[in-house]
Amino acid sequence: MPWIRAFFLLLGIPIEESSGVFITENARRCGSPTLHLQEKCSKPALFAAAVAALLLPAARAQTPAQSPIILLDAAHGGPDTGARLTEKLPERDVTIAFANRLQSLLIVRGFKVVLTHTTPDDAAKLTSDGRVELANRSGAIACLTLHASGNTAGVHLFTSALPETESALQGSKPVLWNEAQAPWVTRSLRLASELQAAISRSRTPVTNNRTWLAELDSLTCPAVAIELGPLDEATAQDPTYQQRVAEAIAGALLFWRGHPNAVTGTGAVR
Structure with a gap:
């Protein structure tokens, strides 16, 4: 049975001659089994069972980790x-187009993307609080709210103006709905800094500010609102402009994925 011996030696599995083909119980517990072979017991079914018993734990150990989640909320709908970007173009149409574009870039980078809605009309199915609850249940490492403007040039980032405090993350203290973001503000500011740096590298004007915004203040995750404004050479709905900004955001989130502050949150639901 030299071919069987050679097969297991190639796999790095020790083998011994014995009175059958089996894996000792002690070997199962320690995780490094020795295969005992007998010349007359080389039936294909028995051989296959032995191989499966040895290799299945290793295969399970190599199961890829769950993809990190990004929550995208296209404002309005x-x-x-x-807002009206032009006489015939509402903000809701631009934000959902930008969300779908960004979603595609994030998926190919290994993220799972949760959208609060996929078309402008779908948005009517959720209230503003319903969107927040969806975000807070998603387990996202970043929650991005997307806006568009017809007059404020460049990209504008906003984080919650709530006072920074991480105390609620350390215990079970109840969190008020409209202050749920407070324990996450420090992480949100760091996420905004990563986004600002990436967008700036794309040679796109970008600002980074704090504001009171209900949709941010109730989120229990690192959260940033992003407003896409026009440039001299492009409007907010311009596909090339959107693509450039979306690629910068996707790149920043790829870096953020390995950041120690990219943690998921739970809570703050009504």
């Missing part, structure tokens, strides 16, 4: 059209 449904009857809430948002």
Whole structure:
């Protein structure tokens, strides 16, 4: 049975001559089994069973980790059209197009993307609080709210103006709905800094500010609002401009994925 012996030696599995083909119980517990072979017991089914018993734990150990989650909330939608970028173009149409573009880039980079809605009309199915609850249940390492403007040039980043405190992350103290972001503000500011640096490297004007915004203040995750404004050479709905900014954001989130502050949150649901 030299071919069987050679097969297991190639796999790095020790073998011994014995009175059968088996794996000792002690070897199962220690995780480094020795295969005992008998010349007359080389039936294909028995051989296959022995191989499966040895290799299955290793295969399970190599199962890839769950993809990190990014939550994208395209602002407005449904009857809430948002601002008018042009006479015929509502903000809601630009934000959902940008969200879908960004989603595609994030997926190919190994993220799982959760959208609060996929079309402007879908947005009517969730209230503003419903979107926040969806975000807070998602386990996202970053929650991005997407806006668009017809007059403020460049990209504008906003984080919550709530006072920075991480105390609620350390215990079970109840968190008020409209202050749920407070324990996450420090992480949100760091995420915004990563986004600002990446967008700036794409040679796109970008600002980074703090504001009171209900959709940010109730989130329990690192959260940033992103407003896409026009440039001299491009409008907010321009596909090339959107692609450039989306690629910068996706690159920043790829870096953020390995950041110690890229932690998921739970809580703050009504």
